[in-house]
Structure formats: C-alpha cells, structure tokens
Amino acid sequence: MSRRIVSYLGGPLDGLQLDALGRPDEELHTGAYVVVDGWGDRRAHYAPDVRGNPLVWKYRGVVTC
Numbered sequence: 001m002s003r004r005i006v007s008y009l010g011g012p013l014d015g016l017q018l019d020a021l022g023r024p025d026e027e028l029h030t031g032a033y034v035v036v037d038g039w040g041d042r043r044a045h046y047a048p049d050v051r052g053n054p055l056v057w058k059y060r061g062v063v064t065c
Contacts (some may be wrong), residue, residue, distance in 0.1 A: 004055065006027075011044050011059025012036050020055070028054050033063050041065050 005027070006018045014035060020028060031047025035056050046057035 005012075006055050008046055009056055009058045011046070012039075013044060013046070014059070031057055031060070033065070 002021075004020045004023075008014060008016045008018070013018050013036065029047065029048060029050055033043035034046050036042070039062075042062050045060040047060055047065045048054045048057050
C-alpha cells in the first residue's frame with residue numbers, strides 16, 4: 001500500500017508532513033484547520049494552491065474557533 005503525504009508549507013507547521021492515505025480526495029482539495037499546541041482556541045489554516053500540487057498545503061492564516 002502506498003502512502004499519500006501532505007506537506008505543510010509556511011506557518012507554525014512548516015516542513016511537517018501528514019500521511020493522508022485513506023482521506024477522501026475532496027478533503028485533500030479543501031485543506032484543513034489544524035490544531036497547534038499552545039494556540040488555545042485558534043487553528044492554523046492550511047490549504048492547497050488551486051493551481052498547484054494538492055499534496056502541498058500552504059499556510060493561509062489563523063482561524064479562531
């Protein structure tokens with residue numbers, strides 16, 4: 001079984017990778033609000049560039065939940 005790796009680019013998780021095997025394709029195209037240790041109720045927003053590689057998610061900013 002092959003892996004499907006999402007790479008975070010920029011922001012607090014820059015350089016980290018997530019094994020996204022088993023996640024639906026739609027989810028890979030929308031990105032995610034990611035929990036960051038020490039941020040409390042804030043999340044880092046990461047999403048792929050619509051014209052780029054869907055497995056490279058760029059930092060888009062902070063979201064308060």
